[in-house]
Amino acid sequence: MGNQMQKSISNTRNQKQTSFTFEIDNFSEKKAAISSSLFGCGGCEWYVTVYPKGYYCRDHLAVILNVASPKSLRTGWKRKVSPCFVLLNQSGKELQILSTSEEEGSLFCDKVPSWGYHKVLPLSKLTEEEFLENDKLIIKVEVKLVEAVHEEEVTGKGMYSLNGFQILYTQVLLVSKIFARHPDIAVDFKPKSQVVKTAYMNVLLGLIETLRKPPQSFSETELSNAYSKLRELTEAGFKLDWKNAIADGSRVEEVEERINNLKVTLLDLIVELKKEKAKSAAAARVLSFDDIV
Numbered sequence: 001m002g003n004q005m006q007k008s009i010s011n012t013r014n015q016k017q018t019s020f021t022f023e024i025d026n027f028s029e030k031k032a033a034i035s036s037s038l039f040g041c042g043g044c045e046w047y048v049t050v051y052p053k054g055y056y057c058r059d060h061l062a063v064i065l066n067v068a069s070p071k072s073l074r075t076g077w078k079r080k081v082s083p084c085f086v087l088l089n090q091s092g093k094e095l096q097i098l099s100t101s102e103e104e105g106s107l108f109c110d111k112v113p114s115w116g117y118h119k120v121l122p123l124s125k126l127t128e129e130e131f132l133e134n135d136k137l138i139i140k141v142e143v144k145l146v147e148a149v150h151e152e153e154v155t156g157k158g159m160y161s162l163n164g165f166q167i168l169y170t171q172v173l174l175v176s177k178i179f180a181r182h183p184d185i186a187v188d189f190k191p192k193s194q195v196v197k198t199a200y201m202n203v204l205l206g207l208i209e210t211l212r213k214p215p216q217s218f219s220e221t222e223l224s225n226a227y228s229k230l231r232e233l234t235e236a237g238f239k240l241d242w243k244n245a246i247a248d249g250s251r252v253e254e255v256e257e258r259i260n261n262l263k264v265t266l267l268d269l270i271v272e273l274k275k276e277k278a279k280s281a282a283a284a285r286v287l288s289f290d291d292i293v
Protein backbone atom coordinates (compact mmCIF):
# COMPACT_ATOMS: atom_id res chain seq x y z
CA MET A 1 0.00 0.00 0.00
CA GLY A 2 3.04 2.32 -0.12
CA ASN A 3 2.59 5.41 2.01
CA GLN A 4 -0.99 4.53 2.94
CA MET A 5 -1.50 3.28 6.50
CA GLN A 6 -4.39 1.15 7.64
CA LYS A 7 -5.06 -0.04 11.15
CA SER A 8 -7.83 -2.20 12.50
CA ILE A 9 -8.97 -0.99 15.92
CA SER A 10 -10.47 -4.37 16.72
CA ASN A 11 -9.35 -7.72 15.36
CA THR A 12 -12.03 -10.13 16.57
CA ARG A 13 -13.25 -11.92 13.42
CA ASN A 14 -16.73 -12.83 14.63
CA GLN A 15 -17.59 -9.61 16.43
CA LYS A 16 -20.84 -7.70 15.90
CA GLN A 17 -19.15 -4.35 15.33
CA THR A 18 -15.80 -3.30 13.91
CA SER A 19 -14.12 0.10 13.61
CA PHE A 20 -11.41 0.64 11.06
CA THR A 21 -9.27 3.60 9.94
CA PHE A 22 -7.99 4.01 6.38
CA GLU A 23 -5.43 6.79 5.79
CA ILE A 24 -4.38 7.95 2.30
CA ASP A 25 -1.42 10.27 1.81
CA ASN A 26 -0.83 12.36 -1.35
CA PHE A 27 -4.49 11.95 -2.22
CA SER A 28 -4.51 14.42 -5.14
CA GLU A 29 -1.91 12.30 -6.93
CA LYS A 30 -4.09 9.19 -6.86
CA LYS A 31 -5.78 8.20 -10.12
CA ALA A 32 -6.81 4.56 -9.79
CA ALA A 33 -8.93 2.88 -7.12
CA ILE A 34 -7.28 2.49 -3.68
CA SER A 35 -8.12 -0.47 -1.45
CA SER A 36 -7.54 -0.82 2.28
CA SER A 37 -6.22 -3.83 4.14
CA LEU A 38 -8.68 -6.45 5.41
CA PHE A 39 -10.64 -6.32 8.65
CA GLY A 40 -13.09 -8.81 10.15
CA CYS A 41 -16.75 -8.56 11.14
CA GLY A 42 -19.62 -11.04 11.24
CA GLY A 43 -17.56 -14.08 10.35
CA CYS A 44 -16.04 -12.71 7.15
CA GLU A 45 -13.42 -10.22 6.05
CA TRP A 46 -14.02 -6.80 4.52
CA TYR A 47 -12.10 -4.01 2.83
CA VAL A 48 -12.82 -0.46 1.65
CA THR A 49 -12.21 0.82 -1.88
CA VAL A 50 -11.88 4.55 -2.59
CA TYR A 51 -12.25 5.92 -6.13
CA PRO A 52 -10.40 9.28 -6.25
CA LYS A 53 -11.72 10.00 -9.76
CA GLY A 54 -15.22 8.64 -9.25
CA TYR A 55 -16.93 5.39 -10.17
CA TYR A 56 -20.35 5.63 -11.83
CA CYS A 57 -20.40 9.40 -11.22
CA ARG A 58 -17.05 10.58 -12.55
CA ASP A 59 -17.28 14.01 -10.90
CA HIS A 60 -17.69 12.68 -7.33
CA LEU A 61 -15.53 10.74 -4.89
CA ALA A 62 -16.83 7.20 -4.34
CA VAL A 63 -16.36 4.96 -1.27
CA ILE A 64 -17.30 1.27 -1.44
CA LEU A 65 -17.41 -1.45 1.23
CA ASN A 66 -16.57 -4.94 -0.08
CA VAL A 67 -16.69 -8.50 1.19
CA ALA A 68 -13.27 -10.10 0.67
CA SER A 69 -13.21 -13.45 -1.17
CA PRO A 70 -17.02 -13.83 -1.37
CA LYS A 71 -16.70 -17.07 -3.36
CA SER A 72 -14.99 -18.71 -0.39
CA LEU A 73 -18.16 -18.34 1.71
CA ARG A 74 -20.87 -20.96 1.82
CA THR A 75 -23.74 -20.99 -0.68
CA GLY A 76 -26.58 -18.78 0.48
CA TRP A 77 -24.49 -16.54 2.76
CA LYS A 78 -25.87 -13.11 3.62
CA ARG A 79 -24.73 -10.23 5.79
CA LYS A 80 -26.98 -7.31 6.62
CA VAL A 81 -24.86 -4.55 8.12
CA SER A 82 -25.18 -0.91 9.15
CA PRO A 83 -22.06 0.83 7.78
CA CYS A 84 -20.88 4.33 8.64
CA PHE A 85 -18.14 6.28 6.81
CA VAL A 86 -16.58 9.42 8.33
CA LEU A 87 -14.21 11.41 6.10
CA LEU A 88 -11.65 13.59 7.88
CA ASN A 89 -8.57 15.65 7.10
CA GLN A 90 -5.27 15.35 8.96
CA SER A 91 -6.42 17.65 11.79
CA GLY A 92 -9.48 15.48 12.41
CA LYS A 93 -11.97 17.90 10.82
CA GLU A 94 -15.03 15.99 9.62
CA LEU A 95 -15.55 16.53 5.90
CA GLN A 96 -18.50 14.19 5.41
CA ILE A 97 -20.49 11.56 7.35
CA LEU A 98 -22.36 8.79 5.52
CA SER A 99 -24.37 6.12 7.31
CA THR A 100 -27.34 3.76 7.16
CA SER A 101 -29.58 2.85 10.07
CA GLU A 102 -29.84 -0.66 11.48
CA GLU A 103 -33.46 -0.83 10.33
CA GLU A 104 -32.56 0.07 6.74
CA GLY A 105 -29.22 -1.75 6.66
CA SER A 106 -27.22 -2.81 3.62
CA LEU A 107 -27.42 -6.32 2.21
CA PHE A 108 -24.31 -8.20 1.14
CA CYS A 109 -24.66 -11.62 -0.48
CA ASP A 110 -23.17 -13.76 -3.25
CA LYS A 111 -24.91 -11.59 -5.85
CA VAL A 112 -24.07 -8.27 -4.17
CA PRO A 113 -20.63 -8.50 -2.49
CA SER A 114 -20.07 -4.72 -2.62
CA TRP A 115 -22.07 -1.66 -1.54
CA GLY A 116 -21.30 1.99 -0.99
CA TYR A 117 -21.72 5.65 -1.85
CA HIS A 118 -21.02 6.81 -5.38
CA LYS A 119 -21.53 10.54 -4.77
CA VAL A 120 -19.66 11.23 -1.52
CA LEU A 121 -18.16 14.63 -2.36
CA PRO A 122 -17.69 16.58 -5.61
CA LEU A 123 -14.13 16.20 -6.88
CA SER A 124 -13.98 19.97 -7.27
CA LYS A 125 -14.47 20.29 -3.50
CA LEU A 126 -11.51 18.01 -2.81
CA THR A 127 -9.20 20.21 -4.87
CA GLU A 128 -10.03 23.35 -2.93
CA GLU A 129 -7.13 24.84 -1.01
CA GLU A 130 -6.89 23.64 2.61
CA PHE A 131 -9.89 21.30 2.27
CA LEU A 132 -7.55 18.31 2.50
CA GLU A 133 -4.84 19.34 4.92
CA ASN A 134 -1.39 18.23 3.70
CA ASP A 135 -3.17 16.35 0.91
CA LYS A 136 -4.23 13.59 3.32
CA LEU A 137 -7.63 11.89 3.47
CA ILE A 138 -8.68 9.78 6.44
CA ILE A 139 -11.71 7.50 6.33
CA LYS A 140 -13.06 5.99 9.54
CA VAL A 141 -15.33 3.03 8.89
CA GLU A 142 -17.70 1.41 11.36
CA VAL A 143 -19.44 -1.80 10.35
CA LYS A 144 -22.20 -3.04 12.65
CA LEU A 145 -23.62 -6.50 11.99
CA VAL A 146 -27.44 -6.56 11.94
CA GLU A 147 -28.02 -10.09 10.64
CA ALA A 148 -25.82 -12.94 9.42
CA VAL A 149 -26.76 -16.07 7.47
CA HIS A 150 -23.84 -18.41 6.91
CA GLU A 151 -25.61 -21.02 4.82
CA GLU A 152 -29.17 -21.69 3.67
CA GLU A 153 -31.20 -23.16 0.87
CA VAL A 154 -31.36 -20.59 -1.90
CA THR A 155 -34.76 -20.71 -3.59
CA GLY A 156 -34.76 -17.29 -5.20
CA LYS A 157 -38.18 -16.58 -3.67
CA GLY A 158 -37.01 -14.63 -0.62
CA MET A 159 -37.87 -10.93 -0.42
CA TYR A 160 -35.57 -8.07 0.56
CA SER A 161 -36.26 -4.40 1.25
CA LEU A 162 -34.10 -2.05 -0.82
CA ASN A 163 -34.65 1.73 -0.78
CA GLY A 164 -38.25 1.20 0.33
CA PHE A 165 -39.05 -1.43 -2.34
CA GLN A 166 -39.72 -5.09 -1.57
CA ILE A 167 -37.90 -7.09 -4.25
CA LEU A 168 -36.93 -10.69 -4.86
CA TYR A 169 -33.55 -11.84 -3.60
CA THR A 170 -32.63 -12.62 -7.23
CA GLN A 171 -33.35 -8.98 -8.21
CA VAL A 172 -31.08 -7.39 -5.61
CA LEU A 173 -28.10 -6.96 -7.94
CA LEU A 174 -30.13 -5.36 -10.75
CA VAL A 175 -32.07 -2.98 -8.50
CA SER A 176 -28.89 -2.05 -6.62
CA LYS A 177 -27.31 -1.01 -9.92
CA ILE A 178 -30.31 1.16 -10.75
CA PHE A 179 -30.18 3.04 -7.42
CA ALA A 180 -26.39 3.29 -7.51
CA ARG A 181 -26.41 5.01 -10.90
CA HIS A 182 -29.64 6.95 -10.41
CA PRO A 183 -30.01 7.58 -6.63
CA ASP A 184 -32.92 10.01 -7.12
CA ILE A 185 -34.91 7.77 -9.45
CA ALA A 186 -37.69 7.15 -6.88
CA VAL A 187 -37.60 10.30 -4.71
CA ASP A 188 -40.92 11.44 -6.21
CA PHE A 189 -42.50 7.99 -6.37
CA LYS A 190 -46.15 8.34 -5.32
CA PRO A 191 -47.62 4.91 -4.40
CA LYS A 192 -47.10 3.88 -0.76
CA SER A 193 -48.42 0.33 -0.79
CA GLN A 194 -45.59 -2.22 -0.80
CA VAL A 195 -47.58 -4.48 -3.11
CA VAL A 196 -48.02 -1.67 -5.63
CA LYS A 197 -44.38 -0.58 -5.32
CA THR A 198 -43.22 -4.14 -5.98
CA ALA A 199 -45.45 -4.30 -9.04
CA TYR A 200 -44.04 -1.05 -10.44
CA MET A 201 -40.46 -2.19 -9.85
CA ASN A 202 -41.20 -5.38 -11.79
CA VAL A 203 -42.61 -3.26 -14.63
CA LEU A 204 -39.42 -1.17 -14.64
CA LEU A 205 -37.18 -4.26 -14.74
CA GLY A 206 -39.34 -5.71 -17.52
CA LEU A 207 -39.02 -2.51 -19.56
CA ILE A 208 -35.23 -2.53 -19.16
CA GLU A 209 -35.16 -6.16 -20.35
CA THR A 210 -37.23 -5.18 -23.39
CA LEU A 211 -34.93 -2.29 -24.31
CA ARG A 212 -31.93 -4.62 -24.32
CA LYS A 213 -33.11 -6.13 -27.61
CA PRO A 214 -31.68 -4.91 -30.94
CA PRO A 215 -33.89 -2.04 -32.21
CA GLN A 216 -34.73 -3.71 -35.53
CA SER A 217 -36.20 -6.72 -33.70
CA PHE A 218 -39.05 -4.69 -32.15
CA SER A 219 -42.55 -5.20 -33.45
CA GLU A 220 -44.91 -2.24 -33.55
CA THR A 221 -46.85 -3.80 -30.67
CA GLU A 222 -43.71 -4.08 -28.54
CA LEU A 223 -42.79 -0.47 -29.26
CA SER A 224 -46.26 0.68 -28.32
CA ASN A 225 -46.23 -1.37 -25.11
CA ALA A 226 -42.78 -0.02 -24.17
CA TYR A 227 -43.99 3.53 -24.58
CA SER A 228 -47.12 2.82 -22.50
CA LYS A 229 -45.04 1.30 -19.69
CA LEU A 230 -42.63 4.24 -19.71
CA ARG A 231 -45.51 6.69 -19.47
CA GLU A 232 -47.09 4.66 -16.64
CA LEU A 233 -43.80 4.60 -14.70
CA THR A 234 -43.15 8.32 -15.08
CA GLU A 235 -46.71 9.16 -14.04
CA ALA A 236 -46.16 7.09 -10.87
CA GLY A 237 -43.13 9.29 -10.07
CA PHE A 238 -40.09 7.43 -11.40
CA LYS A 239 -37.46 9.73 -12.91
CA LEU A 240 -36.53 8.00 -16.16
CA ASP A 241 -34.35 9.03 -19.09
CA TRP A 242 -33.54 6.36 -21.63
CA LYS A 243 -31.58 8.43 -24.13
CA ASN A 244 -28.26 6.97 -22.98
CA ALA A 245 -29.64 3.47 -23.35
CA ILE A 246 -30.90 3.80 -26.93
CA ALA A 247 -29.20 6.81 -28.49
CA ASP A 248 -25.88 6.13 -30.14
CA GLY A 249 -24.45 6.49 -33.64
CA SER A 250 -24.13 9.49 -35.92
CA ARG A 251 -27.41 11.17 -34.92
CA VAL A 252 -26.96 11.27 -31.12
CA GLU A 253 -26.80 15.06 -30.91
CA GLU A 254 -29.89 15.49 -33.04
CA VAL A 255 -31.84 12.93 -31.02
CA GLU A 256 -30.80 14.43 -27.66
CA GLU A 257 -31.84 17.90 -28.81
CA ARG A 258 -35.24 16.58 -29.81
CA ILE A 259 -35.60 14.87 -26.41
CA ASN A 260 -34.61 18.01 -24.52
CA ASN A 261 -37.12 20.06 -26.48
CA LEU A 262 -39.85 17.47 -25.89
CA LYS A 263 -40.70 17.52 -29.60
CA VAL A 264 -41.07 13.78 -30.00
CA THR A 265 -42.36 10.91 -27.95
CA LEU A 266 -40.29 7.92 -26.95
CA LEU A 267 -42.09 5.86 -29.57
CA ASP A 268 -41.05 8.23 -32.34
CA LEU A 269 -37.48 8.19 -31.04
CA ILE A 270 -37.21 4.40 -30.97
CA VAL A 271 -38.66 4.09 -34.49
CA GLU A 272 -36.18 6.65 -35.81
CA LEU A 273 -33.21 5.04 -34.09
CA LYS A 274 -34.38 1.67 -35.30
CA LYS A 275 -33.88 2.84 -38.89
CA GLU A 276 -30.46 4.31 -38.11
CA LYS A 277 -29.17 1.27 -36.23
CA ALA A 278 -30.36 -1.10 -38.96
CA LYS A 279 -27.56 0.30 -41.13
CA SER A 280 -24.89 -0.83 -38.68
CA ALA A 281 -23.71 -4.35 -37.94
CA ALA A 282 -23.37 -3.32 -34.30
CA ALA A 283 -27.14 -3.04 -34.09
CA ALA A 284 -27.43 -6.82 -33.95
CA ARG A 285 -25.95 -7.09 -30.48
CA VAL A 286 -28.18 -7.51 -27.44
CA LEU A 287 -27.69 -4.69 -24.94
CA SER A 288 -26.68 -5.54 -21.40
CA PHE A 289 -28.50 -4.41 -18.28
CA ASP A 290 -25.69 -1.89 -17.69
CA ASP A 291 -26.22 -0.38 -21.16
CA ILE A 292 -29.79 0.51 -20.22
CA VAL A 293 -29.40 1.87 -16.70
